[in-house]
Amino acid sequence: xxxVMIGHTGVGKTSYMxxxxxxxxxxxxxxxLKAGNPQDxxxxxxxxxxxxxxxxxPATAHRDEYKFLLRYQGKDVLEFVxxxxxxxxxxxxxxxxxxxxxxxxxxxEADGIMMFCDCDALARDNARGVQIGRMTAxxxxxxxxxxxxxxxxxxxxxxxxxxxxxxxxxxPLSGLMSAINASKWVxxxxxxxxxxxxxxxxxxxxxxxxxxxxxxxxxxxVSQIKHYYNQSVEWEVKSKGVLGxxxxxxxxxxxxxxxxxxxxxxxxxxxEEYKKYETIKEPAETLAKYVDKLPSIxxxxxxxxxxxxxxxxxxxxxxxxxSPNSFYKTSSDPFDAFK
Amino acid sequence: xxxxxxKITMLGTTGSGKTCFMVGMYAVMQLGVHGFTLSAQDSxxxxxxxxxxxxxxxxxxxxxxxxxxxxxxxxxxxxxxxxKLMGFNWLDYRGAALRDKNIQQDFQTLEKNLxxxxxxxxxxxxxxxxxxxxxxxxxxxxxxxTRVERMNHFLQKLYNENGPIPVVxxxxxxxxxxxxxxxxxxEDIKKLFNPLFTNNEKGWLVMICPVSLGKGLADNMTEGIIxxxxxxxxxSFAIYSRFVQEAAKGKAQENDLREESGKLQGKNWxxxxxxxxxxxxxxxSLKRTQAQTNDLQEKMQLLAQELGKVKMYFNGEETxxxx
Numbered sequence: 173x174x175x176v177m178i179g180h181t182g183v184g185k186t187s188y189m190x191x192x193x194x195x196x197x198x199x200x201x202x203x204x205l206k207a208g209n210p211q212d213x214x215x216x217x218x219x220x221x222x223x224x225x226x227x228x229x230p231a232t233a234h235r236d237e238y239k240f241l242l243r244y245q246g247k248d249v250l251e252f253v254x255x256x257x258x259x260x261x262x263x264x265x266x267x268x269x270x271x272x273x274x275x276x277x278x279x280x281e282a283d284g285i286m287m288f289c290d291c292d293a294l295a296r297d298n299a300r301g302v303q304i305g306r307m308t309a310x311x312x313x314x315x316x317x318x319x320x321x322x323x324x325x326x327x328x329x330x331x332x333x334x335x336x337x338x339x340x341x342x343x344p345l346s347g348l349m350s351a352i353n354a355s356k357w358v359x360x361x362x363x364x365x366x367x368x369x370x371x372x373x374x375x376x377x378x379x380x381x382x383x384x385x386x387x388x389x390x391x392x393x394v395s396q397i398k399h400y401y402n403q404s405v406e407w408e409v410k411s412k413g414v415l416g417x418x419x420x421x422x423x424x425x426x427x428x429x430x431x432x433x434x435x436x437x438x439x440x441x442x443x444e445e446y447k448k449y450e451t452i453k454e455p456a457e458t459l460a461k462y463v464d465k466l467p468s469i470x471x472x473x474x475x476x477x478x479x480x481x482x483x484x485x486x487x488x489x490x491x492x493x494x495s496p497n498s499f500y501k502t503s504s505d506p507f508d509a510f511k
Numbered sequence: 512x513x514x515x516x517x518k519i520t521m522l523g524t525t526g527s528g529k530t531c532f533m534v535g536m537y538a539v540m541q542l543g544v545h546g547f548t549l550s551a552q553d554s555x556x557x558x559x560x561x562x563x564x565x566x567x568x569x570x571x572x573x574x575x576x577x578x579x580x581x582x583x584x585x586x587x588x589x590x591x592x593x594x595k596l597m598g599f600n601w602l603d604y605r606g607a608a609l610r611d612k613n614i615q616q617d618f619q620t621l622e623k624n625l626x627x628x629x630x631x632x633x634x635x636x637x638x639x640x641x642x643x644x645x646x647x648x649x650x651x652x653x654x655x656x657t658r659v660e661r662m663n664h665f666l667q668k669l670y671n672e673n674g675p676i677p678v679v680x681x682x683x684x685x686x687x688x689x690x691x692x693x694x695x696x697x698e699d700i701k702k703l704f705n706p707l708f709t710n711n712e713k714g715w716l717v718m719i720c721p722v723s724l725g726k727g728l729a730d731n732m733t734e735g736i737i738x739x740x741x742x743x744x745x746x747s748f749a750i751y752s753r754f755v756q757e758a759a760k761g762k763a764q765e766n767d768l769r770e771e772s773g774k775l776q777g778k779n780w781x782x783x784x785x786x787x788x789x790x791x792x793x794x795x796s797l798k799r800t801q802a803q804t805n806d807l808q809e810k811m812q813l814l815a816q817e818l819g820k821v822k823m824y825f826n827g828e829e830t831x832x833x834x
Binding site for chain 2: 265272308310311312344346347348349357
């Protein structure tokens with residue numbers, strides 16, 4: 173899967189990625205991150221140390237691609253590619269800039285997008301500088317044929333530079349919020365973060381962006397289990413009665429697998445799929461609990477609701493237990509999902 | 512429904528604010544309005560339009576785009592909840608084309624595009640509507656200044672060739688005439704575009720929509736604050752009208768299929784067996800058409816909510832949005 177970060181120059185995309193990587197070397201709610209390319213590990217750790225001492229990296233000059241592995245309780249859950257762009261790519265024409273053309277391609281292929289907005293600039297009423305319109309158009313064009321769950325994280329960076337969340341910060345994003353609310357597939361959330369001497373909420377954007385994919389994977393798995401299970405039952409029914417005996421005789425004569433064998437085979441497939449499902453069921457449930465703490469974008473909420481929620485998590489989110497009304501409920505038994 | 516882009520053509524004389532209208536509409540809808548968004552099909556055009564919008568926001572003597580000196584064709588996607596509802600081409604031509612002779616290429620492009628258009632936007636600047644039209648002489652003068660005569664001529668020609676198409680009369684720079692009442696201005700618009708409002712069963716569906724880049728511009732054109740008003744409504748109407756046409760076609764097709772199916776079902780058992788394949792084919796076509804029509808009606812419902820309070824006329828009579 174692919175994750176793409178989008179945001180203007182200096183918004184803090186690279187700082188975020190390095191900080192996240194370092195923070196997720198320890199388990200966060202059971203999750204941790206491993207670099208696909210061993211050379212990236214020391215580079216990102218070094219970068220993160222610099223950031224923690226207050227030295228921020230220079231602007232990214234071109235597209236960088238990182239491969240990561242998300243692990244849960246020591247087991248592999250998901251491999252993903254993370255594309256980091258220079259901020260200028262969003263305001264360049266693809267005709268003259270290879271970076272802009274690559275960004276557009278990456279956005280179309282993305283399984284999750286993180287849209288970075290400079291909280292400090294928004295608070296100073298500089299919505300134009302944040303390029304919200306341009307980013308909305310790029311994202312809108314990329315996901316217009318979407319047909320599966322998709323997470324869009326609106327990452328509000330540099331929250332340590334503002335004293336509190338006020339209306340001008342959220343208002344320029346209200347059009348985007350309405351499009352998210354109208355969408356069948358896109359789930360969005362505001363995620364305030366800070367990277368630096370004191371980091372805040374750093375793992376949240378990644379975990380939110382990944383949750384849609386993990387949940388999608390578990391849904392696909394459930395549907396496969398259902399498919400194989402139903403097939404197995406059908407073969408079992410066919411093998412019964414006089415007709416079943418006749419079919420058995422025909423299959424034996426022709427050297428074909430019998431109905432009973434087919435039933436056992438498809439049941440085995442269902443069982444294999446169930447084992448796969450079991451490996452992602454728990455991380456999916458944990459992610460669901462975790463993202464429930466975020467100010468998710470919902471039609472029933474207004475700007476003041478978002479401001480309240482953002483204020484509550486400004487200094488960091490602690491996760492204790494899942495809300496009983498979580499949207500992403502997962503069944504303990506996959507077959508329960510069909511009831 | 513076809514996936515091809517529909518065409519929208521905008522008519523208006525030089526300085527009527529066509530380009531500003533489009534740039535403003537794009538900027539507003541790019542950010543999203545009640546779940547609807549607009550994006551240029553070519554992302555490089557998105558940058559051009561965003562730059563023009565930036566220039567408008569900056570203010571100063573260079574704030575407004577230069578009069579369009581060549582025909583530009585922009586392609587946009589209109590989406591709801593990020594899902595594309597319709598693609599459309601927008602012809603932004605130089606306003607002077609309304610004065611040109613038939614031999615000039617712009618004029619020919621304009622005529623061709625008009626014939627292929629699903630909706631026509633007629634732009635009249637609010638600066639011509641600051642005071643009421645009080646005499647025939649004033650009316651004729653105004654028609655000449657705003658090139659309304661030419662626009663009416665185009666519409667007549669269009670009607671003769673293709674029949675009526677939905678029309679938006681956009682009163683641009685409405686901030687300049689906002690001191691007048693809605694009814695007064697509507698009356699003047701009716702006088703100017705008289706053929707569209709005559710109750711002659713010609714089937715013109717017309718929307719009158721005041722638009723502006725900002726109320727404060729009336730007092731200070733170069734430094735007044737840009738706060739767009741109603742810029743998304745004309746487009747919503749154009750798309751809505753197109754859906755109405757598509758839905759009507761769908762309904763007609765549904766009726767034909769139902770009639771055909773009824774005839775076949777009425778035949779005796781033997782004939783029904785012979786025609787079984789045909790019956791199945793018609794039934795599945797009917798189901799498909801019904802699903803498409805339902806989908807269209809859902810989309811119309813969304814747009815109707817957006818257009819709720821807009822002033823609209825059919826055959827000269829004020830009417831309400833219907834699904």
